[in-house]
Amino acid sequence: MGLLDNESIPRRQMTLFFLIDKSGSMDGSKIGSVNDAIENVLPIIGEISDENPDAEIRVAALEFSTDTRWLYDEPKEGKDFIWQKVTAEGMTSLGEACRELNKKLSRSNGFMSSPSGCYAPAIILLSDGGPTDDFESGLAVLKNNSWFKSAIKIAIAIGDDADMEVLKQFTGSLEAVIKVHNIDALKKMIRIIAVTSSQIGSKSSSATDESKQKQVEEQITEAAKDVAGAESAAAPAPSKQDNYDEWD
Amino acid sequence: MAIVSDGHGGERYFRSDVGSKLLVEITAEAIRQFMKLGGGYGGMRLTTSNDDPESVPGLGVVDHKLRWLFSSIIAQWNEAIERHAEENPLSEWELTHVDEKYWNEFLSAKSPEKTYGCTLMAFFRTSTYWAAFQIGDGKLLTLNMVDGEPVFAQPVPWDDKCFLNKTTSICDSKALDEFRYCYCSDKSFPTAVFLGSDGLDDTYGDGELLENFYMNVMLEIAKGKDKAMKALVSDLTEISKRGSKDDMSVAIIYDPSVAVDIAVQLLSYQMTRNIKRRESLDSKIADLEALIEKAGSEIGSESQRIELEYKKKDLVKAKEAFANLQLQWQRLRGKKGFYQRLANTQK
Structure with a gap:
């Protein structure tokens, strides 16, 4: 007998959120690539979670266009997450998506448990345009949320029409926004960002949440330099052919 | 204090x-x-x-x-x-x-x-x-x-x-x-x-698992202060390694004259809770098996297929949880016997 027997010690939890713009302009290769990339990265996140003795990574996904919808009503482990293909149509209600995310970044009726025993979440926003609703008031609500304040926040701007100012406001810095110009870059950056955020976000260390955000920003900025058609919004690549949008 | x-x-x-x-x-x-x-x-x-x-x-x-x-x-x-x-x-x-x-x-x-x-x-x-x-x-x-x-x-x-x-x-x-x-x-x-x-609490959260930990501390205390101190010193080190990786300090106020009696009560409570949870899981397993059997013959859409997949995963998890509760029950029964004997010795 002792204090250890009878009870297993749970791993700490980290939740990875995908916020997916599925407005009409995402139709075709953009939304197809998002579906492929996330579906393919989920087993990798499952592996990162299984190999991490300190943390269990769970995944939640919110699609937004005219309305918003969570793919599941609870976060699921990466290896258990069965991806449901997202189809594009409608407007870009990013403000409403912020409000919806705020509801779930909560312990009561939300996806979060006690802050004790949790790591800050990681949130990845993918968008190809600008909000068509009241984004500012939605973001204002979200910015008061303690989980959001502590979260790793990264945005992927899909193409030249993405509203960089909005994505900067969401993540808190231009360094956290990666711009992609073609299908291949989109798929690669979704994978790189999801994996990097999961690895750093679920790491047990004395790193503060702020420094985890910086670590992710630095690593994905560096990685984007090797991906043709991807660039950090804070340090755009020199003008060359693969800086032009190519989505067909 | x-x-x-x-x-x-x-x-x-x-x-x-x-x-x-x-x-x-x-x-x-x-x-x-x-x-x-x-x-x-x-x-x-x-x-x-x-x-x-x-x-x-x-x-x-x-x-x-x-x-x-x-x-x-x-x-x-x-x-x-x-x-x-x-x-x-x-x-x-x-x-x-x-x-x-x-x-x-x-x-x-x-x-x-x-x-x-x-x-x-x-x-x-x-x-x-x-x-x-x-x-x-x-x-x-x-x-x-x-x-x-x-x-x-x-x-x-x-x-x-x-x-x-x-x-x-x-x-x-x-x-x-x-x-x-x-x-x-x-x-x-x-x-x-x-x-x-x-x-x-970064290891156990602030809910039931933390309370379970302190119930186990009370069981150790019932064996005597020195044994409890020894268990805390050795096990907190291991718990920290496997959990939060943070240092841990614990201070406890208790009444030694009722410690054994409380240990027996805590074990009775844990055994009753174990029975209730097994009953609940037993019923959940039966429901899931029935739903899976029914759904298997009715798959039409993608969402129905996904729902069926998750029910199967839930069933596996429920059966694992049931088996763990059965093992826990054996351990609790053994422990309760030990503390009942300790209580009789003290009388």
């Missing part, structure tokens, strides 16, 4: 080990003085710093006296660390291992409080009242046995500023306003009290 102070991690707080040791000593003496001067107020049911002093009779007086206690602790701690800083210039080790910006802060600051920063929680009781107070994170739990069942509570209000790795601290400029407390003088004393630093 029981006091826990947890020095902040992080390079900036490179003398927090000294800060926390000084804070415990100062707090103990300040509480003694408080009790000597008659810090109580009779007949008050459990009241906290979140209650309105205008609407709870006596709370204004208690609030005033406790704030005086907190002020005294803060002032004495600041004095003590300033004296320590003067008498102990930066060591070679500190100069080589701590970032320059932090020892510059130590050297240039009017008061070196950040260098010594730490949290504090304390519980104390007299024959007529008990009180608990806290600044910063960590969890203070009380245990009461009600009709043979354990009822845990966290009577000191929580401060939402303590979130993930952020915490309020004795080194904050507005520390006095960040103290939270509870006070009770209706002569209802908790059966036991547990004070644990945040390394523990």
